[in-house]
Amino acid sequence: xxxxxxTELKQGSxxxxxxxxxxxxxxxxxxxxxLDDVSLHLAAGEVRALCGENGxxxxxxxxxxxxxxxxxxxxxxxxxxxxxxxxxxxxxxLGLAFVSQELSLCPHLSVLDNIWLGSIKVPLLHxxxxxxRQAREALERLGAAHIDLDTPAGTLTIGERQLVEIARMLxxxxxxxILDEPSATLSDLExxxxxxxxxxxxxxxxxxxxxxHRLAEVFQICDSVTVLRNGRSIGTHPIASLDRAALIEMMLxxxxxxxxxxxxxxxxxxxxxxxxxxIPGKVTSFSVTVPKGEIVxxxxxxxxxxxxxxxxxxxxxxxxxxxxxxxxRPMALGSAARALNHEIMLISGDxxxxxxxxxxxxxxxxxxxxxxSYACGGVLDLGGLRRAARALAKQVGVDAGRLRSPADTLSxxxxxxxxxxxxxxxxxxxxxxxxxxxxxxxxxxxxxxxAIMRKLCARGYAILMTSNDxxxxxxxxxxxxxxxxxxQVNVHGRQSLSMHRIVADIGHPLESSTEVQA
Amino acid sequence: MTTLAQxxxxxxxxxxxxxxxxxxxxVLIRVIALAALTAVALATPGFLSLPxxxxxLTTMSFIGCVAIGMTFITLSGSLMSFALGATLSVTTVVFMxxxxxxxxxALLVAFAFSALITALxxxxxxxxxxxxxxxxxxxxxxxYGFVTFATGGRGIYPEGGETDILKSNLGxxxxxxxxxxxxxxxxxxxxxxxRLGRHIIMIGSNRRAAEAAGIEPWHAITAAYAFAxxxxxxxxxxxxxxxASGDMEHGLGCDYHAISxxxxxxxxxxxxxxxxxxxxxxxxxxxxxxxxxLLNGFSTQMQYLIVGIIVLAVIALQTLGERx
Numbered sequence: 001x002x003x004x005x006x007t008e009l010k011q012g013s014x015x016x017x018x019x020x021x022x023x024x025x026x027x028x029x030x031x032x033x034x035l036d037d038v039s040l041h042l043a044a045g046e047v048r049a050l051c052g053e054n055g056x057x058x059x060x061x062x063x064x065x066x067x068x069x070x071x072x073x074x075x076x077x078x079x080x081x082x083x084x085x086x087x088x089x090x091x092x093x094l095g096l097a098f099v100s101q102e103l104s105l106c107p108h109l110s111v112l113d114n115i116w117l118g119s120i121k122v123p124l125l126h127x128x129x130x131x132x133r134q135a136r137e138a139l140e141r142l143g144a145a146h147i148d149l150d151t152p153a154g155t156l157t158i159g160e161r162q163l164v165e166i167a168r169m170l171x172x173x174x175x176x177x178i179l180d181e182p183s184a185t186l187s188d189l190e191x192x193x194x195x196x197x198x199x200x201x202x203x204x205x206x207x208x209x210x211x212x213h214r215l216a217e218v219f220q221i222c223d224s225v226t227v228l229r230n231g232r233s234i235g236t237h238p239i240a241s242l243d244r245a246a247l248i249e250m251m252l253x254x255x256x257x258x259x260x261x262x263x264x265x266x267x268x269x270x271x272x273x274x275x276x277x278x279i280p281g282k283v284t285s286f287s288v289t290v291p292k293g294e295i296v297x298x299x300x301x302x303x304x305x306x307x308x309x310x311x312x313x314x315x316x317x318x319x320x321x322x323x324x325x326x327x328x329r330p331m332a333l334g335s336a337a338r339a340l341n342h343e344i345m346l347i348s349g350d351x352x353x354x355x356x357x358x359x360x361x362x363x364x365x366x367x368x369x370x371x372x373s374y375a376c377g378g379v380l381d382l383g384g385l386r387r388a389a390r391a392l393a394k395q396v397g398v399d400a401g402r403l404r405s406p407a408d409t410l411s412x413x414x415x416x417x418x419x420x421x422x423x424x425x426x427x428x429x430x431x432x433x434x435x436x437x438x439x440x441x442x443x444x445x446x447x448x449x450x451a452i453m454r455k456l457c458a459r460g461y462a463i464l465m466t467s468n469d470x471x472x473x474x475x476x477x478x479x480x481x482x483x484x485x486x487x488q489v490n491v492h493g494r495q496s497l498s499m500h501r502i503v504a505d506i507g508h509p510l511e512s513s514t515e516v517q518a
Numbered sequence: 519m520t521t522l523a524q525x526x527x528x529x530x531x532x533x534x535x536x537x538x539x540x541x542x543x544x545v546l547i548r549v550i551a552l553a554a555l556t557a558v559a560l561a562t563p564g565f566l567s568l569p570x571x572x573x574x575l576t577t578m579s580f581i582g583c584v585a586i587g588m589t590f591i592t593l594s595g596s597l598m599s600f601a602l603g604a605t606l607s608v609t610t611v612v613f614m615x616x617x618x619x620x621x622x623x624a625l626l627v628a629f630a631f632s633a634l635i636t637a638l639x640x641x642x643x644x645x646x647x648x649x650x651x652x653x654x655x656x657x658x659x660x661x662y663g664f665v666t667f668a669t670g671g672r673g674i675y676p677e678g679g680e681t682d683i684l685k686s687n688l689g690x691x692x693x694x695x696x697x698x699x700x701x702x703x704x705x706x707x708x709x710x711x712x713r714l715g716r717h718i719i720m721i722g723s724n725r726r727a728a729e730a731a732g733i734e735p736w737h738a739i740t741a742a743y744a745f746a747x748x749x750x751x752x753x754x755x756x757x758x759x760x761x762a763s764g765d766m767e768h769g770l771g772c773d774y775h776a777i778s779x780x781x782x783x784x785x786x787x788x789x790x791x792x793x794x795x796x797x798x799x800x801x802x803x804x805x806x807x808x809x810x811x812l813l814n815g816f817s818t819q820m821q822y823l824i825v826g827i828i829v830l831a832v833i834a835l836q837t838l839g840e841r842x
Contacts, residue, residue, distance in 0.1 A: 314730060316726075316729065316730060336729050336730055336731075336732050336733075337732045337733070337734055339732070340731075340732030341732075346730045348730065353724075353726055353727075354724070354726040354727050354729075354730050355727055355730075356724070356727060357720055357723040357724045357727055357728075357790065358723070358724065359723055359786075359790055359791050360719065360720065360723050360790070364716070364719075364720070368720060368727075368728075368731045368733075369731045369732055371713045371716055371717070372713060375712070375713040378712045378713050378714055379711055379712050379713075380711055380712060380713055380716070382711065422731065
C-alpha cells in the first residue's frame with residue numbers, strides 16, 4: 001500500500017517533484033519484524049517528521065535508507081529511478097545523507113578537512129582554494145558563516161558540529177537530509193540555528209526527514225508527519241490537519257489502562273536512600289528515596305544524566321560519589337560486585353551492549369549472577385543450576401524448553417525477561433535499577449514486563465528506573481524525579497503526575513524552577 | 519550499475535539468507551573440507567604407517583598444549599597472545615637451569631615461573647585494560663631481551679639423564695600425546711564445569727554485561743592467562759626433556775601454530791564461544807595438513823603458506839556466519 005501525501009501542504013511550492021519514494025519495505029531480525037510494509041513518499045522541499053515510540057522502526061527505516069541494512073522486500077526510488085542501496089557510500093552518491101546524533105567528525109581535523117573528508121569529488125591533485133570556497137558557501141547557506149574553516153572540529157559546540165556535518169552533506173549534493181533527534185543534545189539557541197538552517201535548505205528545494213520525540217518541534221518546522229508504530233506505518237498527514245492530541249494517539253494507539261497495571265500496595269520502608277550523588281561532568285547533585293514496593297522513575301532528556309545515575313548505583317561508574325544506604329546498610333559506589341552484594345541489580349535496555357550474553361544459552365543467561373551459590377570449591381552443581389534456571393524461566397514467562405537456545409534467537413522482549421530472571425531470588429528482595437527496560441520491545445511484551453515489575457514490587461522489590469518514553473513514565477511510576485543537565489528539577493508524586501509537567505521539567509526547567517525541591 | 523548491484527545482491531542474498539540456510543552452508547563447507555583432507559591424507563603414501571602417525575601426533579602435542587592455553591586467552595575476549603612461544607622457550611631454559619634442585623623441584627619452578635609471567639600479562643590486560651596484542655608483543659620482546667642478556671643467547675645442555683623419565687611413553691601412546699590429551703580434558707573440565715570457566719566465557723561474550731552481573735573481569739582474565747602459562751609449561755618441560763636442552767629456539771613459531779589451531783577449531787576470535795575440544799580438532803587438522811605436506815616433500819615455507827591460507831579461509835567463514 002502506498003501512502004499519498006495530500007497536495008495541499010502548507011507553504012507548498014508550486015512544483016512538487018517526488019524525490020524519494022519508499023514503498024512496501026519490510027525487514028525482520030530473527031523473529032522480530034522491525035518494519036512491516038512501510039511506505040514513505042517525500043516531495044522536494046518537504047520537511048517530514050518521522051514519529052513513533054522507541055522501537056517503532058524509525059531507526060531501522062533510516063538504516064535502510066542509508067544502506068546499513070538491506071530490506072527483505074519492498075522498493076526504493078530516488079528521483080523516480082528505482083535503486084538498491086548497496087552501502088552507506090552508495091546512499092551518499094544517491095543524495096541520501098544522514099546526520100546522526102553521534103557526530104561523525106574527526107575532532108583533530110579542521111572544519112574544512114572534515115567537510116571534504118571522504119568525498120568522491122576531491123581528486124588526488126586538486127586546488128584547495130576551490131574546495132575552500134565551496135565549503136564556505138555551504139556554511140553560509142546554513143547561516144553558519146561565523147564558523148572558521150581552519151579551527152579543529154573538536155573545539156566547536158555540538159550545535160556547530162551538527163551544522164558542519166550538514167554542510168558536509170550539502171557539498172555532496174544531498175537531496176534528502178535525514179536528521180536523527182538533532183535537538184536532543186542542543187541548547188535552545190543552537191536549536192534555533194539548526195531550524196534556521198533547515199528552513200534555508202527547504203527553500204533550496206531539498207527535502208528533510210526529521211526524527212524527533214519532541215512534538216512541539218514537529219508542529220514548529222515540519223510540513224507533514226509519518227507515524228510508525230511497531231514497525232507499521234500508521235499514516236501520513238499534513239501537520240495542519242493534526243493537533244497534539246491526535247498525534248499522540250496515533251503514536252500510542254492504545255489507552256493507559258490496558259497497558260499499565262495498577263500500583264497495588266502502599267509503599268513500605270525505605271529500600272534505597274541516595275543523597276548528594278555526584279558524577280563529575282555529568283551529575284551535579286542528585287538525591288532520591290525509593291521505598292520497598294514502589295517504582296520510582298527518573299525522567300530526563302538524552303544527556304540529562306539519568307542514565308549515569310542508574311549506572312552509578314549499579315556500581316559501573318568509577319568516579320561517582322555520594323551517600324548511598326541500601327536497606328539500612330551504607331554502600332560505597334564504584335563496584336558492580338559490591339552493588340550486587342547489597343542486592344542492587346541492573347537491568348539495561350541496551351541488551352546487546354550490557355544486558356545479555358547474546359551467544360550464550362538462555363540457561364547461561366539466567367544463572368549468570370548465581371554461579372557462586374551453586375559452586376563447591378569452584379566446581380559447579382549443574383543439576384542444581386538447571387533446576388534453578390527452569391524455575392526462573394517459569395517465573396518470568398520464558399519457555400523452559402528453550403534453555404539451550406542461544407539468547408539472541410529470542411525476541412527482544414524475551415531477552416529482557418532473561419535479564420529480569422537473572423535478578424530474581426538471589427536472596428531477600430532487592431533493588432532493581434533499570435535503564436530503559438523496554439527499549440525496542442513490542443507492545444505485547446511490554447505489557448508482560450510491566451506486569452512482572454508490579455509483581456516484583458508486590459513481593460517487596462524496589463525499582464528505580466529511567467526512561468525516555470514519557471508515556472511509560474507517567475503510566476508506570478509511583479514517583480517521578482525529573483532531571484535536567486545533571487541536576488534535579490522536581491519530584492512528582494502519583495497525584496501531581498502529568499505528561500505536561502514532566503515535559504516542562506525536563507525541557508525548560510527554568511520555567512518551573514519555583515517548584516524545585518531541596 | 520544499478521542492475522549489476524541488484525543481481526549481485528540477489529545471489530548473495532539467496533545464498534546467505536535466511537540464517538538457517540547459512541548455517542547449513544557453513545557446516546557443508548566444513549564437511550567437504552574435512553572429507554577432502556582425509557582423502558588426500560589417505561592417498562599420501564606413508565601417511566598411514568604407525569611411526570609416521572605417532573611422530574605427527576607427537577609434534578602436534580607440543581603445539582596443542584600451547585593451543586589449549588591460547589584457547590583460554592581467546593575465550594576470555596583477549597584475542598590472542600604472541601608471547602606464549604617466548605614463554606615456552608624461557609621455561610625450557612628455567613627448567614633446565616633449576617635441575618640441580620631435583621626433577622620435582624625443577625618441575626615446580628618451571629610451572630610456577632611460566633604461570634607467573636603469563637598471569638602478570640593477564641593482570642595488565644584485565645585490570646588496566648591494556649590492549650592484549652600490544653602487551654603480548656611487549657612481553658615477547660622483554661622475555662627474549664632479558665634471557666639473551668642473562669645467558670648470552672646460549673642454550674643450556676645439562677649432563678646426566680634426570681629428565682629422561684619425561685620421555686617415556688604410555689605403552690604405544692607417546693608421552694607428549696598423553697600429556698596433551700590430559701591438558702585438553704582438564705581445560706574442557708574447567709570451561710564446562712567450573713565457575714571460573716563460565717566466568718571466562720561470559721566475559722569474552724560480553725564484558726560489560728559480565729561486569730553488570732557482578733563478575734570482576736580481571737580475576738577471570740588473570741586466571742585464564744595463568745592457566746595458559748601452565749599449559750605452555752607442560753609443553754616446555756616435555757620439549758626440554760626430549761631435546762635434553764633449554765634453548766630460546768624451542769618455542770619459535772609456536773604462537774602462530776597455536777593460534778591457527780584455535781581458529782581452525784572454530785573458537786570465535788572475539789571470545790565467548792569455543793572449547794578445548796574444538797582446539798583439539800583444530801590442532802589435529804593442522805597436524806594432518808603439515809604431515810601430508812611433509813610427506814609429499816614440500817618445504818617448511820610451503821607449510822606456513824598453506825596453514826596461512828587455511829586460517830584465512832576459516833576466519834572468512836566465521837565472518838560470513840556472523841553477518842546480518
